[in-house]
Amino acid sequence: MQIALNDVLKDDGKILRVDADFGPDTFEMKLGKYPITRKTPVSLVLTNKGKRNLLIQGRMDLTILIPCGRCLEEVPVEFELDFEKKIDMNLTEEERREALDECAYIHGYDLDVDELVYSEILVNWPLRVLCKEDCKGICSICGKNLNHGTCDCDHTDLDPRMAQIRDIFNKFKEV
Ligand SMILES: [Zn+2]
Numbered sequence: 001m002q003i004a005l006n007d008v009l010k011d012d013g014k015i016l017r018v019d020a021d022f023g024p025d026t027f028e029m030k031l032g033k034y035p036i037t038r039k040t041p042v043s044l045v046l047t048n049k050g051k052r053n054l055l056i057q058g059r060m061d062l063t064i065l066i067p068c069g070r071c072l073e074e075v076p077v078e079f080e081l082d083f084e085k086k087i088d089m090n091l092t093e094e095e096r097r098e099a100l101d102e103c104a105y106i107h108g109y110d111l112d113v114d115e116l117v118y119s120e121i122l123v124n125w126p127l128r129v130l131c132k133e134d135c136k137g138i139c140s141i142c143g144k145n146l147n148h149g150t151c152d153c154d155h156t157d158l159d160p161r162m163a164q165i166r167d168i169f170n171k172f173k174e175v
């Protein structure tokens with residue numbers, strides 16, 4: 001959703017309150033695509049602070065499904081976004097980009113709400129997601145989720161020296 005800023009920029013001290021929609025139902029980045037299962041409207045307060053300085057305050061809650069770092073099961077992660085941006089509208093789009101390099105959400109006199117929220121989600125993205133602190137992960141051989149029970153894989157095979165010893169025993173058995 002785009003919000004025209006011309007109006008609020010006309011008069012110093014003017015305040016514009018908007019409940020905007022965040023369009024996407026998935027969050028996409030280099031690492032992958034993540035479903036958004038819940039989102040509130042984006043509550044925005046735009047304040048003309050004078051001399052073409054704009055203050056953008058926003059709040060939004062959303063839930064994104066992110067795979068557990070160990071077992072890959074999707075975990076609903078809550079985001080409570082609460083942000084504040086100061087924009088100097090005296091600068092050209094290019095000058096702003098050089099100064100902050102994160103102002104991709106303002107094009108001319110339009111505020112791109114989707115891009116603004118996108119950058120906020122990215123900033124708040126968790127470093128590590130686990131379904132639970134003691135998640136057992138998946139078996140490296142059969143891929144079974146070990147939180148749901150054990151598997152029959154022989155994990156001693158992972159040690160090559162053990163495998164050699166077993167080979168010797170097996171040869172004796174064959175005789
Ligand atoms: Zn897990």
Ligand SMILES: [Zn+2]
Nearest residue numbers: 139142151153
């Ligand atoms: Zn297994």
